[in-house]
Amino acid sequence: MISKPLLRSLIIWAIFIIGMLLLPKIFALLGFSKGNLRTLIQACYLAIFAMSWDFISGRTGYISFGHPFLVGIGAYTTAILSYRFDVPVMYSIPIAVIVTMIGGTLFFLPALRIKGSYFALVTLAFMELMYQLVQVIRPDLTGGTRGISGIETLTRGAVNGYYLAVSLMLVIAFVLWAILKTRIGTALSAIAMNEESVKGSGLSTTKLKLFAFMVSACVAGIGGAFLAHYNGSIAPRALFDINFLFTIIVAALIGGSSTIIGPMIGAFFLTLLLEKLRPWLPGAERYFVYGGIALLLYMYQPKGLYAIFWQVVDRFRTRRGGQS
Amino acid sequence: MTFRTNLFAGAVALATSAIMATTSFADTVKVGFIGSLSSDTGLSTLRGAEIAIEELNAAGGVLGGKTIELVSADTGEDPTEGIKAYEYLAESEEVDFIISGSIDDVSLGWLPRMVEYQIPTLDTWTSYIGIIDNLVTDYDNYKPYFMNIASDEALATLYIDFGKDVLVDQMGWKSVVILQEDTAFGGAIHGLVAEALAPVAGIEVVDTIVYDVATVDFAPIFSNAQASGADFIYLISSVNSQVVSSQYVKLQVPMGMTGVNVAALGQEYWEDTGGAGGGISTLSPVPSVGFALDPVSQAFVDTYQAKYTSRPKFPHFNGFNAYHGLKQAFAAAEEAGGFNNTSWVDAMLGQDLVLKKDGEMWLRYAFWKPGEIEERTQRTYPHNARFDITAPYDDGAPSMVVIQWNEDGSAGVVYPDKFKTQDFGIPSWVKK
Numbered sequence: 001m002i003s004k005p006l007l008r009s010l011i012i013w014a015i016f017i018i019g020m021l022l023l024p025k026i027f028a029l030l031g032f033s034k035g036n037l038r039t040l041i042q043a044c045y046l047a048i049f050a051m052s053w054d055f056i057s058g059r060t061g062y063i064s065f066g067h068p069f070l071v072g073i074g075a076y077t078t079a080i081l082s083y084r085f086d087v088p089v090m091y092s093i094p095i096a097v098i099v100t101m102i103g104g105t106l107f108f109l110p111a112l113r114i115k116g117s118y119f120a121l122v123t124l125a126f127m128e129l130m131y132q133l134v135q136v137i138r139p140d141l142t143g144g145t146r147g148i149s150g151i152e153t154l155t156r157g158a159v160n161g162y163y164l165a166v167s168l169m170l171v172i173a174f175v176l177w178a179i180l181k182t183r184i185g186t187a188l189s190a191i192a193m194n195e196e197s198v199k200g201s202g203l204s205t206t207k208l209k210l211f212a213f214m215v216s217a218c219v220a221g222i223g224g225a226f227l228a229h230y231n232g233s234i235a236p237r238a239l240f241d242i243n244f245l246f247t248i249i250v251a252a253l254i255g256g257s258s259t260i261i262g263p264m265i266g267a268f269f270l271t272l273l274l275e276k277l278r279p280w281l282p283g284a285e286r287y288f289v290y291g292g293i294a295l296l297l298y299m300y301q302p303k304g305l306y307a308i309f310w311q312v313v314d315r316f317r318t319r320r321g322g323q324s
Numbered sequence: 325m326t327f328r329t330n331l332f333a334g335a336v337a338l339a340t341s342a343i344m345a346t347t348s349f350a351d352t353v354k355v356g357f358i359g360s361l362s363s364d365t366g367l368s369t370l371r372g373a374e375i376a377i378e379e380l381n382a383a384g385g386v387l388g389g390k391t392i393e394l395v396s397a398d399t400g401e402d403p404t405e406g407i408k409a410y411e412y413l414a415e416s417e418e419v420d421f422i423i424s425g426s427i428d429d430v431s432l433g434w435l436p437r438m439v440e441y442q443i444p445t446l447d448t449w450t451s452y453i454g455i456i457d458n459l460v461t462d463y464d465n466y467k468p469y470f471m472n473i474a475s476d477e478a479l480a481t482l483y484i485d486f487g488k489d490v491l492v493d494q495m496g497w498k499s500v501v502i503l504q505e506d507t508a509f510g511g512a513i514h515g516l517v518a519e520a521l522a523p524v525a526g527i528e529v530v531d532t533i534v535y536d537v538a539t540v541d542f543a544p545i546f547s548n549a550q551a552s553g554a555d556f557i558y559l560i561s562s563v564n565s566q567v568v569s570s571q572y573v574k575l576q577v578p579m580g581m582t583g584v585n586v587a588a589l590g591q592e593y594w595e596d597t598g599g600a601g602g603g604i605s606t607l608s609p610v611p612s613v614g615f616a617l618d619p620v621s622q623a624f625v626d627t628y629q630a631k632y633t634s635r636p637k638f639p640h641f642n643g644f645n646a647y648h649g650l651k652q653a654f655a656a657a658e659e660a661g662g663f664n665n666t667s668w669v670d671a672m673l674g675q676d677l678v679l680k681k682d683g684e685m686w687l688r689y690a691f692w693k694p695g696e697i698e699e700r701t702q703r704t705y706p707h708n709a710r711f712d713i714t715a716p717y718d719d720g721a722p723s724m725v726v727i728q729w730n731e732d733g734s735a736g737v738v739y740p741d742k743f744k745t746q747d748f749g750i751p752s753w754v755k756k
Contacts, residue, residue, distance in 0.1 A: 035416030042408060135511055145511050147403070149432035150458060156440060158415060231407055232436025235429040238403035278412060282396045283361035 006181075013174065020166050024159050034158040035275075041158070041230065043271035044165035048172055048223035050251040050263030055176060055216040057249075058257040059185075060209060061192030062111050066123030067248055069130050070107065070217050072239035074100040074224030076134060079151045079234050080141050089152055089229060097221040104217025111209055115195075124245075131240035147235030154229045161230060168226055169264070172219055177260045179215065188212055189258070254294055256306030265305045270294070352393045353386060353657075355650070356413035358406065358434065359425030359449070361398040364590055364636040369425025369448045370396065372639060372646030375627055379651075386654050387662060395419060399426055403433035410434035414441045420663045421445075421653055425642055428452045428512075435469070444468045444663050444672070446653055448645035451609070453477040459706040463694055467669050467707070470691060472649045473609050473642065474711035474723035480516050481701060482713045482723045483607050486739045487525030490726075490748050491556070495580065501554035502532040503545065503583075509562045510534070513584050517558055530554045537563040542571040550579060559583035566596040573600040576753040582606070582726075589613060591638035594733045602731030603751030605738065607724050609641040610687065614727045614735035616745060618681040645709075648677055648689045673707070688712075688720045717742050 002010070027036055049071055057063045077096035081087040087095070110122040134142040142148070155161045179185055187208050190198045199205050228234050238244070247270070255266020273293065277286040301308045357373055360366030377392045385391050395417045397409035406426060413419045414437065422438075422445040424431060431450040435458070438445050445468055447455070453475040459466045491497050502517060504510045514532065522529050531552040535545055549557050557579055561568055565587030572581055585606040587593050591613055593601055611621055624647050628639050636643075656671035657663050677689040690710040697704055700714050712720035717740070726739040728748060736746035750756065 033416050033418070035412055035414075038408075038411040038415055145509070146429045146432055146452065146454070149435045149454075150439075150462075151436070153436060153440075231404075231433070232439075233403070233407070233433045235403040235433060237429055238433065241402075243402065244404070275408065275412065278397070279416075283398050284400065286398075287400075 013177075017170050017174075020170060021163070023166075024162055037158040037162045039271055039275040040268070041161050041165045043268045044162075044169040045223055045227045045230070046247065046251055046271055047169050047264040047267035048219060049248045050255065050267050051172060051176055051260065052216045052219035052223065053248050054252045054257055054259075054263045055219065056212055058252060058259075058263075059180075059188040059192060060212050061195075062115065062209070063117075063120045064107070064123045064216075065120045065245060066107065066126040067220060068240050068244045069123070069126040070100055070103055070220035071224035071227075071244075072127075072130055072134070072236075073103040074221035075228035075234050075239055076142060078225040079148050079228045082229075083148050083151050084141055089154060093222075093225045093229070096225040097218055100221025100224065101214055101217045104213045104220075105210075107217065108210055108213040111213070112206065127240050127245065131236055134236050134240070142236075143234075145236065147233060147238070149233040151228055151232050151234065153232045154226070164226070165230065168222065172222065173260050173264060176215070176219070180260065184208065184211065192258075250294055253302075254297055254304055256304030259304075259306050262304050262306040265309075269305060351390050353390045353421075354417060354419040355392055355394050356417060356419035356422040356443075357394060357396045357425070358409050358413060358422055359399055359430075360401045360427075361396060363401060364592075364640060365427065365449055365642065366399075366401075366425045368636055368640040368643035369423065369646040371628060371632055372448070372624075372643035373423050373650050375624065375631065376647045376650040380654055387657060392654075399430050401427055401430060403429050406430035406433040407437060410437040410441075414443055419443065421657070423448065423646055423650055423653075425449050425646065431455065435466075438469060439465045442468050442665055444653065444665075444668055445470070446646075446649045447471045448473060448642040448649060451476045451479060456705050456708050459694070460704055463706065468665060470649075470672060470707045472645045472689060472691070472709045474721075475705060475708050476516075477701065478698075478705070478708075478711045478713050478723035479607070479609065480520055482740070483516075483726075484521050484524050485713075486607070486726050487521045487527060490739055491582070492525050492527060494748065495556070495750075497527065497555035497580070499528040499530050499554045500556055500558045501530055501549045501552040502558045502560065503549060503568070504532055504534050504560045505537050505563060506534050507537060507563060510560045513560045517560070535568075540567065542568050543575060546572065546575055546577045550577070554579070557581040557583070559585055562586040566593065566601070569593075569604045570597040570600040572604070573597070573602060573751070576751075578754055580750040580754055588727070588729060588735075589640055590636050592635050593729065593735075599733065601729050602733075603729065603749075603754075605726055605728035605748065608727050609724055610721050610743075611641055611644050612725055612727050612737070613638065614737050614745060615725060615743065616681065616686075616737070618679040618686045620679050621687065645689075652677060652689060685718055686721075690720065715740060715742065 024037060053064060053067045074096045077099045078092040081092035081095060082089055107126060110119055135145050155164050187198060187203055191205055191208060195205055251266035251270050252263040254270060255264060256262025274286055274290055277289055357370050359369050374394060377394055380386055381391050395413060397413050399406040399409050413422055422443055424445060424447045426449060428450045431447055451473050455471060456475050502514060504514045518529050533545055533548055559568060559581055560583055565585045569585060582605045585604055587596060588604050588606045589608050589612060611617060621644055652675040656668055656675055659671040660667035673691055673693055675690060678685055679687040688710055692705040692708050692710055694706040695704060710720040711723040713723050722740055722743060725737045725743050727735055728738045729735045731752060737743045738746060738748035
C-alpha cells in the first residue's frame with residue numbers, strides 16, 4: 001500500500017516529467033527559437049553535475065572542491081576510447097562511468113582521515129593535478145592543451161539533444177530521490193549532522209560514505225561522458241577549471257542544497273539567466289548581474305530557490321486560510 | 325483627446341513599428357561575431373568586422389541592397405562558453421555568416437557545432453593546423469570553415485629559418501635557456517622550440533625554467549637563466565608578458581632574449597612596460613606592429629584609429645584579417661547569391677586580394693584550394709590563408725615576421741629580409 005505523502009510525491013514527479021518532456025512542443029507552439037532548447041540542454045547537464053555534487057557535499061557534509069575531476073574522467077575516458085580507438089559509444093560510455101567510479105574511490109580515500117576545509121582543499125588538488133596531467137601525459141591521446149574536437153555526437157539537432165539530456169537528468173534525479181527515500185538516505189543525512197553519532201549507533205560510516213562517493217562519481221561520470229558526446233569536443237580548460245567548479249556549486253546552493261529538485265532549479269535558473277542576459281549584455285557584464293543576483297538570493301534565503309518557493313506557497317496558503 | 329483615442333493611436337503606432345521592424349528584418353543579413361569581448365585579441369576581430377560592415381552598408385548594402393547587422397557573442401575565452409555562443413548565434417539569432425576571433429581551444433570547442441549547422445565561418449586568430457587537417461580528412465563536413473591566418477605549421481617552418489639565419493649564423497648563439505610560463509600556450513610553444521626550432525637550427529636547449537603566470541619578481545629566474553651558461557634566453561609568455569619584459573630591461577639581464585611575447589604584439593606594449601620594453605623581440609603573424617603597411621591596410625588603420633580610442637589602439641593582425649576577410653565573404657556571397665553552402669564555398673575559394681606596396685606583392689588574402697600542394701612542406705592546406713614560406717615571397721604573405729622593440733620605443737621587423745625595417749640586435753647593456 002502506497003502512503004499518501006509518497007503518492008503525492010509520485011504524482012508531482014509524474015507532472016514534472018511530463019512537463020519537461022512536453023517543453024519542446026510548448027516552445028514550438030509559442031514560436032520560441034531552438035536556441036532556447038540548446039540553453040535547456042546545457043542546464044540539464046549542469047543539473048546532473050549539481051545533483052552529483054550535492055549527493056556528496058549536500059548530504060554527507062564533505063564539501064568537494066574537485067568535482068570537475070570526476071566529470072572530466074568520464075568525459076576524457078569516453079572521448080579517448082571512441083575518438084582514438086574507435087570503441088563504439090555503447091561501450092565507451094559504460095567504461096567511462098566505471099573508470100569514473102574508480103576515480104571516485106581515490107576521491108574517497110582522503111575522506112577516511114580528514115573533513116571540512118582540509119578535505120575541500122585536497123579535492124581541489126585532485127582537480128588541479130588532473131588539469132596538469134591531461135596536458136602532459138600522453139598528449140597524443142588527450143589532445144594536450146587543446147583537447148579533442150570532432151568526438152562522435154549521439155544526437156543532431158536541438159530537439160533530439162534535449163530529449164536525451166532531459167531523460168538522463170530525470171532518470172538520475174528519480175533514482176537519487178528513490179535512494180534518499182531509503183534508510184541509507186537518512187543515514188547519509190545524519191552523517192552531515194553528526195558523524196560520530198552515526199558511528200555510535202552501530203552503522204559503518206566508512207561504507208556509507210563510500211556508497212555516497214560511488215553514487216556521486218557514477219552520476220558525474222554519466223553526465224561527463226554524455227556531455228562530451230553532446231558537445232563533440234573536450235578541453236582541459238573547459239573541464240578542470242575553477243569556474244566550472246563554482247558553477248556546479250552555485251547551482252546546487254542557489255537551487256537548494258540537500259534536495260533533489262534544488263540543484264535542478266538552480267541549474268536551470270542560472271543557465272537561463274546567463275543566456276537571456278546575452279542579447280542585452282553580450283560581454284562580461286552578464287557575469288556581474290549573474291553574480292549579484294546569486295548573492296542577493298543566497299543572502300535572502302541561504303536554503304535556496306526551493307525554500308523560497310515553499311515560503312511563497314505557505315504564505316499563499318496562510319492567506320487563503322485566513323480569508324476562509 | 326480621450327483615453328480611448330490615445331489607446332487607439334498607441335495601438336496603431338505599435339502595429340506600424342512592428343510592421344516596420346519586420347520589414348527591416350527581412351532586408352537584413354546577419355553576421356555573428358564569436359570571440360572574447362574583453363581581450364585585445366577579440367576586440368581586434370570585432371572592430372575589423374565592424375569597419376568592414378560600415379563600409380559595405382555605406383556603399384549601398386549587400387545582396388541587392390540589404391543591410392548587414394552584426395551580432396556579438398562573447399566566449400570569455402572559455403571553450404564551453406564558446407559552444408554556447410555558437411549555438412546562440414546559430415539558433416537564436418539565425419546568422420548567415422560567422423566571423424571568429426577565438427583562441428585555439430575555443431575554436432576547437434565550437435567546431436562540431438559548425439559541422440552541424442554548416443554556417444560559413446571565418447577564423448581570424450587561431451592558427452591550429454589540426455583544424456586544417458579536419459578539412460583534409462573530412463572535407464564535405466568541414467568545408468564551410470575558412471582560416472585566413474597562416475597555420476602554425478607554416479608559421480613554424482619560417483620561424484625555424486629565423487633560428488638558423490639570425491640566431492645561429494648572425495648572432496653565433498649555440499645554446500638556449502627557455503623561460504616558459506605555466507600555461508597551455510607555454511606548453512605548446514615549448515614543444516615547437518625544443519622539438520623543432522632548436523634541433524633543426526642546431527641550438528642546444530640547456531635548461532627550461534617554468535614560471536607561474538602570477539610571478540612578479542623575476543630576479544631569481546633571470547639569475548638561474550644566467551647560471552645555466554646558455555647564450556640567450558627564449559621567452560614564452562602570453563599572460564602579463566609586460567612584467568617579465570620590463571624586469572628584463574630594468575635588471576639589465578646580461579643575455580640576449582627573444583621568443584614569443586604576446587604583449588609585444590600590441591601597440592600598447594610600450595605603455596604597459598612603462599617604457600622599459602626595449603630589446604624584446606617576438607614572432608608575429610602579419611601585419612604586425614612595426615610592419616610597413618600597404619596603402620589599403622594603412623587606410624584601414626587610419627579609419628580604425630579615428631573610430632576607436634580605447635585599446636587596442638592599433639589592430640592586431642586578426643583585425644586586418646577580419647576586415648579583409650569579411651569583405652571577401654560578402655564578395656563571395658554576391659557571386660553565389662547568398663551564403664548557401666556549396667556555391668558560397670566555391671566563390672570564397674576564388675577570392676584573391678593582392679595588396680601591393682611599391683609595385684610588389686606585400687600581402688595576399690587568398691586561400692589554398694583542396695588538393696593544392698605547398699611546395700616546401702609538400703602537403704595541402706585547404707581553406708587556409710595562402711601563405712608563402714619561401715623567399716622572395718612573391719606568391720603570398722609570409723606566414724610570420726619577427727619584430728623587435730627598440731630602446732627608444734619604436735618597433736620594426738627584423739626578419740625575413742624582404743619585410744625587414746631594421747636589423748636584429750641585442751640591448752645596449754648586453755656585451756657582444
